[in-house]
Amino acid sequence: MKAAYYEGNEKIRIGDCVPAPPSKGQVQIRVSHCGICGTDLHIFHGKMDGRVHFPQVMGHEMSGTIGALGDGVDGFATGDRVTVRPLDPCGHCPACRAGHSHICQNLKFIGIDAPGALQGLWTVPVHTLHRLPANLSFAQGALIEPLAVACHDVRMGEVREGEYVVVQGGGPIGTLIALVAGAQGARVLLAEVNPFRLALAKELGLETVNPRAIDLVQLVTEQTGGAGADVVFEVSGAAAGAEMMTKLPRTRGRIVVVALFPDPPAVDLFRFFWRELKLAGARVYEAVDFEAAIQLAASGTLPLDRIVTNVIPLEQLEFGFREMERGGNVMKVLVECS
Numbered sequence: 001m002k003a004a005y006y007e008g009n010e011k012i013r014i015g016d017c018v019p020a021p022p023s024k025g026q027v028q029i030r031v032s033h034c035g036i037c038g039t040d041l042h043i044f045h046g047k048m049d050g051r052v053h054f055p056q057v058m059g060h061e062m063s064g065t066i067g068a069l070g071d072g073v074d075g076f077a078t079g080d081r082v083t084v085r086p087l088d089p090c091g092h093c094p095a096c097r098a099g100h101s102h103i104c105q106n107l108k109f110i111g112i113d114a115p116g117a118l119q120g121l122w123t124v125p126v127h128t129l130h131r132l133p134a135n136l137s138f139a140q141g142a143l144i145e146p147l148a149v150a151c152h153d154v155r156m157g158e159v160r161e162g163e164y165v166v167v168q169g170g171g172p173i174g175t176l177i178a179l180v181a182g183a184q185g186a187r188v189l190l191a192e193v194n195p196f197r198l199a200l201a202k203e204l205g206l207e208t209v210n211p212r213a214i215d216l217v218q219l220v221t222e223q224t225g226g227a228g229a230d231v232v233f234e235v236s237g238a239a240a241g242a243e244m245m246t247k248l249p250r251t252r253g254r255i256v257v258v259a260l261f262p263d264p265p266a267v268d269l270f271r272f273f274w275r276e277l278k279l280a281g282a283r284v285y286e287a288v289d290f291e292a293a294i295q296l297a298a299s300g301t302l303p304l305d306r307i308v309t310n311v312i313p314l315e316q317l318e319f320g321f322r323e324m325e326r327g328g329n330v331m332k333v334l335v336e337c338s
């Protein structure tokens with residue numbers, strides 16, 4: 001069994017996995033697949049060195065099989081196919097007490113603040129587990145976490161059937177948001193600038209636009225009879241996206257900020273006044289979003305397999321990061337961990 005250790009300075013070492021025996025309330029999982037996410041790339045680039053513990057095992061988008069149970073674990077057995085909701089809230093802060101434990105004020109994100117899934121054997125608290133239905137492959141199972149992000153975002157955006165939705169940013173998260181909103185009966189326009197991702201989104205049946213090539217405001221205005229979009233999801237994390245997001249909604253339209261902006265972008269607050277816009281933030285997911293993602297994936301209605309552009313062995317993890325950082329022809333990269 002191997003593990004990928006981030007040692008700082010963009011250095012990954014593949015070494016032997018040092019399995020943690022499951023203690024009370026924990027399970028040990030034989031990891032099958034683990035997706036690489038933008039957050040892992042941030043860690044690889046040293047942007048989160050203050051938060052991770054060297055050598056850090058990253059990874060939080062995974063699927064696998066339970067290999068061992070700690071004391072006091074009920075309801076799961078060895079051999080069960082599972083995915084993990086990688087959140088470990090404190091349970092007593094004001095956010096937890098208010099029922100918002102997914103954004104606990106002392107939240108431990110497993111894979112950042114604790115060892116992650118890019119290893120053969122991974123030990124996690126049993127409360128993080130969700131069962132994978134038999135008709136989902138392990139590769140599809142590793143997409144449940146980002147799909148749960150999308151389900152949460154669409155829920156926070158209160159998207160209703162027949163609404164007109166713009167998604168800015170067609171990376172894995174934006175593409176999944178577009179697919180989930182579409183599955184809920186919205187008309188979706190996906191704005192993306194990367195030609196490979198634009199082409200892929202089109203193949204998935206999405207209506208796409210390159211905001212650098214055409215006037216996006218004019219297009220949305222025309223397509224909505226002069227009204228504007230019901231909901232705009234900002235998932236690009238680009239300054240241009242933050243600037244654009246306020247220009248697109250209708251009166252009393254909604255904006256959902258999903259992307260992370262490490263530096264505060266310029267945002268036109270006048271538009272909030274002028275059109276009485278509403279702004280919502282959306283961060284990770286709750287258990288209901290994981291269950292919704294699993295049901296949606298198992299229904300077979302989403303082209304999930306086609307979002308996976310690369311499946312690589314653990315030894316090629318660095319190659320995966322390099323492809324992502326150079327904006328190569330990749331969407332979701334999955335790593336085989338066992």
Ligand SMILES: NC(=O)c1ccc[n+]([C@@H]2O[C@H](COP(=O)([O-])OP(=O)(O)OC[C@H]3O[C@@H](n4cnc5c(N)ncnc54)[C@H](O)[C@@H]3O)[C@@H](O)[C@H]2O)c1
Pocket residue numbers: 037038039149168169170171172173174191192193194197211235236237238240241257258259260261282283284285
């Ligand atoms: N809210 C959460 O809990 C949560 C969870 C996961 C990821 N995220 C964040 O969501 C964002 C998207 O994640 P991802 O993995 O899809 O990232 P990504 O970097 O792969 O995708 C961003 C996409 O935006 C495109 N883009 C850049 N400028 C644009 C513009 N002006 N207009 C339209 N598109 C533009 C890029 O080409 C890229 O494809 C990131 O900021 C990520 O950190 C948030």
Ligand SMILES: [Zn+2]
Pocket residue numbers: 037038039060061
């Ligand atoms: Zn992620």
Ligand SMILES: [Zn+2]
Pocket residue numbers: 089090091092093094095096097101104105106107
């Ligand atoms: Zn808390």
